Amino acid sequence: MKKFSLILLVILFGLATAQQVTINYVTGNRGADVEYANAMAAKYMSTHPNVTIKVLQGPESATDRAQQYLQFFEAKSSEVDIFEIDVIWPGDMAEHFIDLYQYESFQDAAQGFFPAIIENNTVDGKLVAIPYFTDAGLLFYRTDLLEKYGFSSAPTTWAELDNMASVIQAGERADGNQDFWGYVWQGNAYEGLTCDALEWVASSNGGTIVSPAGEITINNPNAIAALETAKGWVGTISPPGVTGYQEEDARNAWHAGNAAFMRNWPYAYGLTLDGPVGENFSISALPSTEGGNSAATLGGWQLAVSKYSKNPAVAADFVLFLSSHEGQLSRALVQSNLPTRPAVYTDPALLNSDVAFMANFLPVFRAAVARPSTATAPNYLQTSKLFYSAVHNVLTGEESATDALALLELDLQDLTGLPIAGQ
Amino acid sequence: MVKKNIFLEVLFYLLIIAIAIYLIFPFYWALISALKTENELVQTPASFIPNYPTLINFKAVLSNPDFLRGMVNSLIIAVTTTLFSLVFGSFAGYALGKLRFRGRKPALYLILAMTMFPQVAILSGLFTLIRFVKDIPNSVGFLSWLYIPTPALLIAMYMIFTLPFTVWVLTSFFKGLPQSLLQAAQVDGATFFQTFWHVLLPLTAPALVTTGILAFINAWNEYLFALTFTLQEPSSRTVPVAISQLSGKIARQEPVGEIMAGALIITVPLIILVLVFQNRIVEGLTAGSVKG
């Protein structure tokens, strides 16, 4: 099988070698990312002299990128061959990307990635994108404060977290830090709240909003309880402003040493080391309820090849190169991006480097929970908006959790036409 | 009598100072934020004077080639947009303000109608239109020389926003000019352009300077269109796009200090521009009173 795919690739390349091929790959805007992309492109071009890879700098934020990409798709433009897409876009954008499974090389390669992500990227049997790097929600906690107040290890249940946070917060306030809060997270009305709320609900056996089988499961007692618990944190162990917090706001409070616990993405790890908190922290999987399983929302970015590309085969091959074991390893070492191949986490080169802490994340990633983007395709963004609006109303006290989820269920049905579970 | 005057004077100066504080304070806040390290920025309570001032944010921004290029692009685009707006606008303003002809009302309202649509509404249609225009050299054989650079297209698009306003203000100003002057010049045998250039334009100087400054700032600040149309070409990016794309070393990080530093750097040329031209408004003041 492998030999056949190799031969196929060689033939394809033979055909492609006939003329100079240009591939346009659009990445973000971060200087280091662009540098890295250029370095990888140079490496590839040295072994494929007839291919020119142009790295284009696009906008950085996910919403900006989505808008740009959609404009391109609307115009059916062939200007960009390779897109970096967010983990929640394969479902919504599937029709604009080629099926990577048509290349044998991908059928084999797909085995080497986290299954949850591959499943997330597969729409109607089509592999829409290959995982590039990943992300998952983590619990950050202050080891020095836990020690100070006599707690031996990180909390495993939400109730434990609540208790520890209250104690530490009361203590630190008494010591004079009036800005100290127990637990900071993302509560603003945006996609990030869907991530946090999904974690609460999934870890309480409340399902994942819409099940992978396509049933609306959100309106259940466990989910209601989970939301009520979170509402209870606002103003007690979490600042009232948490309903306006995004990732950086939570990280700012944590960075200044004003929080005992934080839910955030792995990016905060390196940044915290550089700040006043220094090494006085550690990470663990997020808590769950008694009898539930810890859930971490899956994030990360994927690589997809445009359907309107003039050279899809070559583009696909470069994509495979970028996401190969070597590619991911170098990205981890240079960029601190989290690999999507489990094998990289046990690679000695990683374990002996500065980013050895990544190995701790492995169990978290294995258990990561994906947002229901594929099940609700092509309406995921709208689904998410309905969900986080409902959750936000609960957090601000405008609606009770019972009412909010009952309405949400009806709204989701109107939007997606999917059946409600149990009906 | 003297006491009352001093009291009013003091009150007046207090008012001026209050207004100045209100207008400038956020700018001051941006300045001290630009001078703070990240650690100090997140500190509570916020410090009103930086405890550990640093220039790293400014250094980071100035060494960013995207940013510097963005400043040049913005300058070129804003200046060109302003010039064209003033030229087209003063022509139209003269016609609509001084001449009588059929279709005057419809023309005025048609121009105004351009400002009645939210920018986002025409964005998608424009995107397709621009793609089409850019494709002409490739698809239409004999027009392969017709390559239109993106900045030129941006200028044309910006004029949709600056032209209506410029036209209406200048129309109103031209209307306010006494007919006697115009007739005097015509009797003397001057051509239209001579009248226009030597008599009318100087009289509307305050209006020209004002709409010029406002058009310039409008073009300088525009973000949505610039973002959409310069994805492919970092070299054509304007400064608002460059600033919004200032990202931290790691994903998701928002470098507030650097963004503030960038903001300050780009505001400085604008301040200089205004300082230079605000004298012209003064000239307009004295010219207006002398003409009688």
Added chain:
Amino acid sequence: MAKETSKLAKKEERMAFWLLVPSLLLLLIIAIYPLGRVFQLSFTNKRFASSQQVSYLGFKNYSQLLSMTIRELPKKLDDDGKAILKDGKVVYESWVRVLPRKPQRYKAVNQFSFLGKRYVLGATNADFIQSIIDTVNFTIITVLLETILGLIIALALAKKFIGRGLMRTAMLIPWAIITVVSSLIWEWMLKSDRSGFFNAFFDAIGITQGNTVFLVDKALQLPSIIAIDVWKTTPFMALLLLAGLATIPKELYEAAEVDGANKIRQFFSITLPLLAPTLTVALIFRTLDALRVFDLFQIIFGEKRYSMATFTQFTLVANKDMGLSSAASVIIFFIIFLFAMFYIRTLKVDADG
């Protein structure tokens, strides 16, 4: 004699034509295709960046956006038919039971009391209706504040005093800073803990604990964004009004002084009437701009609170519903058109030759 005047008239017409051609041509070339497309798409169900079949919907998009209803909310009664009291106040039924559900689901926009009864305003697209209400409120308040404040500043700066040049320059700073950045500056100042200026300040003087969430608290959202816009746009009005003041001949004031009129009298009989044309143009454009507000709402509120323009944008990009978004744009156009007409009629803008 008649021949000469008609020749002159024709000459004027020709001259006017040539003077107007550059402006009109530019606007038509750039704008006609996108605008035409918006109108056309508003009657379809086109989806953004999708190959789904496009079908003609007639006015369905419009009815989806604009269907509204007002229903009375009856009081909650217990089994005996007596009104239930909570904390001494009457409790009303939830709107979910009252608003119609078929064929379209209506959602609550707002509740209000009138003549002792309670009503709920429902709409099939509550977000859109709310965005219209918010944007119109925003417009009226900001334009009012900016005009008054702008007038005060313009009058203050028309007088000669030390440092006037500097003040004139300083005055433009808020308008000169890019919206993206000034929004960020204000967002930073409005932070919900004491690392933000306002919370630090209010805490220092003892009014609050330093925890006010300016941008999430529904009561504080609009005032916050109005404050930002007033700060940012007052210079625009001030500059225009200053230029308008510059054209009023000084002799008029001198004559009035001689006649014994005080400053207030002078303001109302000289300044205001002669400033009227400039004021009118400023009002029209400022109102139209405020109704189209986009950057500010997008950066500060994102999807928490929509303006008419950000609603259109999010419908297009997040929901990918191009048909609906185009219909929204057309409706916004008509709303803005109504405002413009209102101004032109009441301010008697003289559009005749």
